[in-house]
Amino acid sequence: MNAHDSERLAGLLEEAGFQAQKPESALADVMVFNTCAVRENADQKLYGTLGMLAAEKLNHPTMQIAVGGCLAQKDRGEILRRAPWVDVVFGTHNVGSLPLLLERARIQRESQLEIVESLEIFPSTLPSKRDSLHSAWVSISVGCNNTCTFCIVPALRGVEKDRDKKEILDEVRALVADGVNEITLLGQNVNAYGVELGVRGAFADLLRACGEVEGLERVRFTSPHPRDFTDDVIAAMAETHNVMPHLHMPLQSGSDAILKSMRRSYRADRYLGIVEKVRDALPLASITTDIIVGFPGESEADFQQTLDLIAQAKFEMAFTFKYSKRPGTAAAEMDNQIPEDVVAERYVRLHAFTEEIAWQQKKAQVGREVEVLVSDMPGRKDDATLRQSGRARDFNLVHFVSEERLRPGDIATVTVTQAAPHHLVAENPPNAVRRTRSGDVWESAQASTETRTFLSLTPRP
Numbered sequence: 001m002n003a004h005d006s007e008r009l010a011g012l013l014e015e016a017g018f019q020a021q022k023p024e025s026a027l028a029d030v031m032v033f034n035t036c037a038v039r040e041n042a043d044q045k046l047y048g049t050l051g052m053l054a055a056e057k058l059n060h061p062t063m064q065i066a067v068g069g070c071l072a073q074k075d076r077g078e079i080l081r082r083a084p085w086v087d088v089v090f091g092t093h094n095v096g097s098l099p100l101l102l103e104r105a106r107i108q109r110e111s112q113l114e115i116v117e118s119l120e121i122f123p124s125t126l127p128s129k130r131d132s133l134h135s136a137w138v139s140i141s142v143g144c145n146n147t148c149t150f151c152i153v154p155a156l157r158g159v160e161k162d163r164d165k166k167e168i169l170d171e172v173r174a175l176v177a178d179g180v181n182e183i184t185l186l187g188q189n190v191n192a193y194g195v196e197l198g199v200r201g202a203f204a205d206l207l208r209a210c211g212e213v214e215g216l217e218r219v220r221f222t223s224p225h226p227r228d229f230t231d232d233v234i235a236a237m238a239e240t241h242n243v244m245p246h247l248h249m250p251l252q253s254g255s256d257a258i259l260k261s262m263r264r265s266y267r268a269d270r271y272l273g274i275v276e277k278v279r280d281a282l283p284l285a286s287i288t289t290d291i292i293v294g295f296p297g298e299s300e301a302d303f304q305q306t307l308d309l310i311a312q313a314k315f316e317m318a319f320t321f322k323y324s325k326r327p328g329t330a331a332a333e334m335d336n337q338i339p340e341d342v343v344a345e346r347y348v349r350l351h352a353f354t355e356e357i358a359w360q361q362k363k364a365q366v367g368r369e370v371e372v373l374v375s376d377m378p379g380r381k382d383d384a385t386l387r388q389s390g391r392a393r394d395f396n397l398v399h400f401v402s403e404e405r406l407r408p409g410d411i412a413t414v415t416v417t418q419a420a421p422h423h424l425v426a427e428n429p430p431n432a433v434r435r436t437r438s439g440d441v442w443e444s445a446q447a448s449t450e451t452r453t454f455l456s457l458t459p460r461p
């Protein structure tokens with residue numbers, strides 16, 4: 001979600017007359033930090049980086065620094081107190097104000113702090129400067145109505161706001177017309193989509209509607225919540241030709257007692273039941289997840305239940321997190337916090353175990369023919385062949401060799417010959433290649449633009 005917001009920030013600034021600066025070039029005139037507050041180490045990183053920039057600011061007094069995102073929404077005035085050389089602080093609900101605030105700070109020679117409490121403009125109506133030419137995020141909802149006791153998101157992003165279905169589909173069609181052939185529907189709880197509009201089954205309907213968009217090769221979504229993962233969503237996944245057989249569904253814990261204390265309203269059985277149904281309906285589906293270790297009160301037995309569930313669900317990949325105490329959340333007040341060394345030790349075991357299971361899953365793919373959507377990364381020349389990469393339909397990263405340079409967005413059918421914990425390898429050239437319009441668009445963009453990366457921004461002369 002943050003990456004998508006950053007594309008909006010970049011698009012807004014470009015529209016306001018700024019131009020992207022290459023990461024390796026000299027300091028930009030404006031630096032924007034889009035922050036995350038989900039875990040505590042993001043806090044520390046921001047203040048550390050701002051500290052380093054204080055000296056730069058002395059050398060380049062006209063340089064402007066802006067801080068936005070969840071941490072800005074959370075810390076507000078604190079950022080200017082700790083780093084008074086910051087020029088602009090803006091929140092999650094007023095992303096669109098950034099150009100104006102930068103201008104105001106420049107004219108008034110005074111730091112600007114603007115945090116609003118609720119969403120003014122749905123961020124998807126703002127211009128965007130995408131990182132990828134062939135793949136795009138499409139926001140379908142923002143905010144979250146759940147109350148998971150570890151999570152700071154609802155406090156910072158507000159209650160769920162759903163975007164109108166027609167607007168979503170218009171954006172999808174416009175993206176496809178622009179050369180995109182893969183979209184990822186985005187929301188804190190995508191399958192609750194429709195709750196604000198009072199429409200049942202709205203998420204499944206949206207998936208099916210995406211299936212009718214001509215030229216759209218692949219549809220993904222993140223993240224669904226097990227509570228709202230109804231059978232109609234599974235049916236829509238199975239029956240819609242371009243919805244990919246990949247489910248990223250956060251588990252958090254395999255222990256019912258911990259799930260209850262986390263206020264995650266499903267239990268281990270229900271989670272496994274969904275996994276089973278998805279595998280029945282989409283036999284080649286990969287399932288990935290998020291897991292938290294060391295939540296308050298987690299016993300060794302609770303932790304073992306998480307490991308057991310990982311083995312049963314056979315995750316293809318898991319993002320694993322050490323529990324991080326977030327201010328204002330219910331879990332932060334719990335008196336049975338787990339000592340750091342215990343969390344660290346369990347984390348090591350959790351990580352090793354998820355890697356092992358992921359590797360087993362990937363080994364089962366050796367010999368299988370998979371369709372790879374070539375990514376934007378340029379291929380590496382290796383003797384007579386090129387090494388290229390992309391994602392399979394089930395989101396596995398595949399490295400393959402090719403005698404010709406394929407274009408990002410093209411689709412190669414390859415046979416998997418090797419598996420590693422994090423990727424698959426195809427050592428023989430593709431069995432087939434399908435050239436797509438995305439590739440044509442990429443080619444013409446290469447011919448007409450020098451840089452497309454956005455990291456920091458500088459005003460046009």
Ligand code: SAH
Binds near residue numbers: 224
């Ligand atoms: N809305 C999504 C998750 C958004 S946050 C969902 O509910 O599925 C992304 C992930 O960060 C979560 O799934 C969780 O695993 C992790 N996370 C959130 N808060 C955390 C905390 N306080 N400590 C550690 N991990 C956390």
Ligand code: SF4
Binds near residue numbers: 147
């Ligand atoms: Fe946070 Fe839970 Fe909402 Fe996800 S569903 S954003 S974890 S409160």
